[in-house]
Amino acid sequence: MTNTKIKFENVEFTYIPPSGRPVRALERLSLDVAENEFVSIVGPSGCGKSTLLYLLGGFLPLEHGEITVDGRKVSKPGPDRGIVFQHFALFPWKTVRQNVLYGLERKKMDAAQRDELAQKYIDLVKLTGFEDSWPAQLSGGMKQRVAIARTLVTDPDVLLMDEPFGALDAQTRGILQEELLAIWGLTRKTVLFVTHDVHEAVLLSDRVIVMSARPGRIKSTVNIDLPRPRNSEVTRSQNFASYCDEIWGLVREEALVASGIKT
Amino acid sequence: MKKLAIRYLPIALIILFWEFASRAGLVSQDVLPAFSAVMVRLWELSAGGEMLVHVSASLLRISSGLGLGIIVGSALGFLLAASITAQRLIQPTLTFLYPLPKSALIPVIIIWLGFGNSAQIMVIFLGSLLPIVLGAYNGAKGVENTLVWSARSLGANAIETEYQVIIRAALPDLLAGIRVALALSFVLLISSEMVGAQQGMGFLVAFLGDGGDYAGMFAGAFVISAIGFAADRAYLALYHHLLRYREA
Ligand SMILES: Nc1ncnc2c1ncn2[C@@H]1O[C@H](COP(=O)(O)OP(=O)(O)OP(=O)(O)O)[C@@H](O)[C@H]1O
Ligand SMILES: [Mg+2]
Numbered sequence: 001m002t003n004t005k006i007k008f009e010n011v012e013f014t015y016i017p018p019s020g021r022p023v024r025a026l027e028r029l030s031l032d033v034a035e036n037e038f039v040s041i042v043g044p045s046g047c048g049k050s051t052l053l054y055l056l057g058g059f060l061p062l063e064h065g066e067i068t069v070d071g072r073k074v075s076k077p078g079p080d081r082g083i084v085f086q087h088f089a090l091f092p093w094k095t096v097r098q099n100v101l102y103g104l105e106r107k108k109m110d111a112a113q114r115d116e117l118a119q120k121y122i123d124l125v126k127l128t129g130f131e132d133s134w135p136a137q138l139s140g141g142m143k144q145r146v147a148i149a150r151t152l153v154t155d156p157d158v159l160l161m162d163e164p165f166g167a168l169d170a171q172t173r174g175i176l177q178e179e180l181l182a183i184w185g186l187t188r189k190t191v192l193f194v195t196h197d198v199h200e201a202v203l204l205s206d207r208v209i210v211m212s213a214r215p216g217r218i219k220s221t222v223n224i225d226l227p228r229p230r231n232s233e234v235t236r237s238q239n240f241a242s243y244c245d246e247i248w249g250l251v252r253e254e255a256l257v258a259s260g261i262k263t
Numbered sequence: 264m265k266k267l268a269i270r271y272l273p274i275a276l277i278i279l280f281w282e283f284a285s286r287a288g289l290v291s292q293d294v295l296p297a298f299s300a301v302m303v304r305l306w307e308l309s310a311g312g313e314m315l316v317h318v319s320a321s322l323l324r325i326s327s328g329l330g331l332g333i334i335v336g337s338a339l340g341f342l343l344a345a346s347i348t349a350q351r352l353i354q355p356t357l358t359f360l361y362p363l364p365k366s367a368l369i370p371v372i373i374i375w376l377g378f379g380n381s382a383q384i385m386v387i388f389l390g391s392l393l394p395i396v397l398g399a400y401n402g403a404k405g406v407e408n409t410l411v412w413s414a415r416s417l418g419a420n421a422i423e424t425e426y427q428v429i430i431r432a433a434l435p436d437l438l439a440g441i442r443v444a445l446a447l448s449f450v451l452l453i454s455s456e457m458v459g460a461q462q463g464m465g466f467l468v469a470f471l472g473d474g475g476d477y478a479g480m481f482a483g484a485f486v487i488s489a490i491g492f493a494a495d496r497a498y499l500a501l502y503h504h505l506l507r508y509r510e511a
């Protein structure tokens with residue numbers, strides 16, 4: 001039996017905007033993620049997927065329920081949980097290298113070691129030669145590679161990804177998905193991956209969680225029994241297609257509820 | 264070269280027309296002395312060392328007032344953005360000060376602080392404060408959550424995040440606020456020197472005007488606009504240098 005890495009227990013979250021009505025984003029949500037598991041979360045827009053990641057990241061105050069990582073309660077952000085956002089969130093005033101170095105600045109190592117490590121991850125995400133570019137000079141795909149390198153270089157146990165490829169064109173997305181599979185094969189982290197793309201979820205994950213329309217709960221879980229290591233070849237199998245169909249059906253039901261067509 | 268010629272053509276034409284209008288008697292020389300006469304006075308005032316005394320007095324005041332405004336204003340703006348308590352404490356005063364034309368304060372401040380440098384410095388400081396506070400505040404408030412969260416999950420604590428991310432990300436707005444303050448400072452400098460000083464460009468222009476030396480007065484005004492123009496250009500160059508990462 002594998003160890004539980006992340007545990008959500010009866011987590012609830014309500015946004016209370018300064019003006020306007022409170023929004024209940026998550027309701028009694030429980031979820032276990034095993035060590036080194038790759039779990040994707042899909043669900044209709046506004047169902048609370050980002051909120052779930054932000055709570056685990058320690059960015060939002062948790063008022064009801066409990067979230068633990070390795071049995072320890074999450075209370076604030078920390079370098080054990082790295083995050084990659086849809087819109088990259090690079091520091092625009094830092095070059096590629098400086099962005100990647102940011103998380104290393106507080107680690108006890110000498111400058112040469114830091115530079116070497118940063119270079120290793122810049123190479124890993126195939127940005128060799130762009131070390132001194134500003135983010136503004138890079139394409140969306142390249143920016144997301146920087147963000148991934150910046151997060152991985154600090155070697156977090158848990159990787160949170162909030163629609164990391166959602167802002168990219170289809171080709172770039174396909175390439176980055178394969179690269180993420182390869183990198184994950186090398187570094188083996190516990191990954192919580194939010195996406196709207198069912199195909200992407202099936203390709204990458206060990207397990208796909210489908211969330212219900214807001215307030216978000218877990219509607220169902222689909223284990224993806226496809227052989228690893230995977231690459232885009234796997235998408236041509238019959239199994240792959242039926243996983244996609246199954247999950248599509250589940251998401252569609254909830255999307256209809258969310259849009260008020262069905263209750 | 265051609266672009267440059269087109270840019271400065273209107274100015275050249277205005278000067279030519281000015282010279283012609285004055286020499287031909289279209290307007291009285293008393294009201295509008297000829298451009299060449301103004302340049303002659305400019306030379307006399309500069310060569311005699313008089314101009315330098317007034318220019319330095321003015322520069323000292325504006326740099327002290329604006330410098331103070333930048334330090335206090337950005338500190339206040341960042342504090343307001345970071346702390347609800349600070350906001351509750353300070354915001355009402357600022358809201359009250361906001362619509363008040365700062366030049367209305369000149370007589371009062373002169374009564375309080377007398378005819379030394381401190382009155383002008385105070386006026387410039389107060390006038391430059393608001394645009395700078397607003398620039399810092401809006402910049403810091405506008406920083407995307409994801410930027411702050413990225414820093415936090417890369418190991419930065421709250422204080423490091425404030426210095427390394429929030430203040431840094433607010434820089435474009437802060438610099439834009441300072442530019443507004445710079446322009447405003449010039450207006451306040453000259454108007455405060457006109458009523459409450461024995462030195463400075465505002466004083467010089469008012470003094471020469473009162474004495475009927477209109478060519479000298481225009482020469483003074485010319486120097487003021489030249490300094491203002493140069494200051495704005497220098498500031499813009501600094502602005503673009505500091506924000507060069509955006510211009511890729
Ligand atoms: N800062 C906020 N203030 C108020 N309500 C919010 C805030 N952020 C999110 N919400 C609301 O909470 C709900 C869940 O938001 P969340 O961003 O987690 O959804 P999501 O599943 O990530 O959606 P999407 O797929 O569109 O990214 C939404 O209905 C949203 O309107
Ligand atoms: Mg989201």
